[in-house]
Amino acid sequence: MSAESSPGFTPTGTIASSIDRRRVVVATVIGTTVEWYDFFIYAFAAGVVFANLFFQPMGKDFAQIVSFFSVGVSFLFRPLGAFLAGHFGDKLGRRPMLVITLLLMGASTTLVGLLPTHAVIGVWAPILLILLRVVQGVSAGGEWGGAVLMAVEHAPRKKRGLFGAAPQIGVPIGLLLASMVLALMAQIAPGAAFDAWGWRVPFLLSIVLIGVGYWVRRRVSESPVFTEISERKEETRMPIVQLLRHHLLLVIVAALVFAGNNAVGYMTTGGYVQHYATDPAGPVKLGTGPVFWVVALSGVTWLIFTGLGGWLSDRLGRRTTYVIGWILQLVGVVLLFPLTDMATTGSLAAALVILTVGLGLTYGPQAALYAELFPASIRFSGVSISYAIGAILGGAFAPLIAQAIFQNTHSTVGITWYLAGMTAIGLLATLLLRDRSGIPLGPEAEAEQAVSPIRGMSKV
Structure with missing residues (x-):
């Protein structure tokens, strides 16, 4: 009996009903929002209070660098999460990995909110803080690939960019929620009270959000692509090995885009x-x-342009949308510090709003772009590992690098050159890729998917 005629088979790229469609979109948005709310409150706390509470004996300047390092160290463990989630996601399904990563992130975030500071337990405080950040990194490394494939592989062919933007907008929503909760706590518990206990509340609230996310994700159906692979009994035994053996250059190029x-x-x-x-x-x-x-406001504009980027990529193509986004992102980079240095709330808001226009247009199409780059049997592994490596090369130590540049030069000019250079790398990597918008995603089209997306190459 063929896969197409087998009971329960769902054709690739279709959703049985509008209710199922809404369920998939809501599940990917809410789950990703919860994951990244947890991730961002740590990063914000590292920028504002952790240097003093956990790393103070190192001295003010070095303590802040180490605090930012604790943000970046989690990125080093994203590949581990990507390897594990990719391997089991290609063998066992997308949905189980989404539930596991959500619970891991929520547990580690809640424990950060309960963690004693250096003044209470000494050196164990920063050690435990970094260990919990490592768990967050493993979770984040496995989260993204599963979320975007659930969205894109359920999507109609001509709406993959729009559907793929659903988990992407969960990231700016997480930024928005994290910023709003921290802003409220800064008002409720200002000054010393915020340092004493106010920063803990956003971490402890994570347990409520995790409960909502878990309930929603348990209700969503498995990806139709994985269902078809299972029906055909074509699961790849060692998807990670196949990916690295045959698709390593593609992984590197895709990572540089992100x-x-x-x-x-x-x-x-x-x-x-x-x-x-x-x-x-x-x-x-x-x-x-x-x-x-102000950061919360920038989360709103980032959300809007992320959704717009996904929608535009269905009409203009992934590659063209990215190129427009890279140009606008460069404009935002050049204006970021001159506007911020005007030292008013309005000028900071203008700086971050302008920056998030380009950021959104180079983030919204990413889910569809990545899903269309890799063959179905190793797609979870491909998108997860490319994303994890891109995060290490990009954001992992960007705050630390920026802080080190400023401390050594007492100027933001070097930071601007660094960010402009990373934008140029993303643009060049994008130009190396063919636009594969609309390519069939199911396992029946593996031969077509194996044609290299890298310009000038016929095979991956």
Whole structure:
């Protein structure tokens, strides 16, 4: 009996009903929102309070660098999460991995909110903090690939960019929620009270969000592509080995595409702008609460342009949408610090809003772009590992690099050149790829999918 005639078979790229379609979109948006709310509150706290609470004996400047390092160290473990989730996601299904990664992230985030500081338990405080950050990194490394494939592989062929933007907009929504909750806590518990207990509340609230995300994700159906692979009994035994043996160059190019976006995005999501704008010894000296509200506003514009980027990529193509986005992202990079240094809430808002236009247009199409690059049997592994490597090359240590540049030069010019260079790398990597918008995603089209997306190559 063929897969197409077998009971329960769902054709690739279709959803049985509008209810199922909404369920898939809601599940990917909510789950990704929860994951990245957890991730961002850590990054923001690292930029504002962790240096003093967990790393103070290292001295003010070095403590802040180590605090930003603790943000970046989780990225080093994203590939582990990507390897594990990719391997089991290609063998056991997309949905189980989404539930596991959500629970891992929620548990580690809640425990950060309960963690004693250095003043209470000494050196164990930073050690445990970094260990929990490592767990967050493993979770984040496995989360993204499963979420985007659930969205894109369920999508109609001509709406993959739009559907793929669903998990993507979960990231700016997570940024928005994290910023709003921290801003509210800065008002409820200002100054010393925020350092004493106010920062903990957003971490503890994670347990509520995890419960919602778990309930939603358990209700969504498995990806039709994986269902078809299972029906055909064509699961790849060692998907990671096949990926690295036959698709390594593609993984590197895809990773560089994301690196160009991620390095710039982590100026806000990694906590650097928050630290730069609120540092009492710095050039701007804005209040913590207003800065968090401004970052929340930038989360709204990032959300809008991420969704717009996915929608445009269905009409203009993934590659063209990316190129437009890279140009606008470069404009945002050039204006970021001159506007921020005007030291008003309005100028900071203008800087971050302009920056998020390009960020959104180079983030919205990513899910569809990545899904269309890799063959069905190793797709989870391909998108997850490319994303994880791109995050290491891009955002992992961007706040640390920016802080080191500023401390050594007492100027933001070097930071601007660094971010412009990462944007240029993302643009060049994009230009190396063919546009594969609309390519069949099911296992019946593996031969077509095996034609290399890299320009000038006929095979992967």
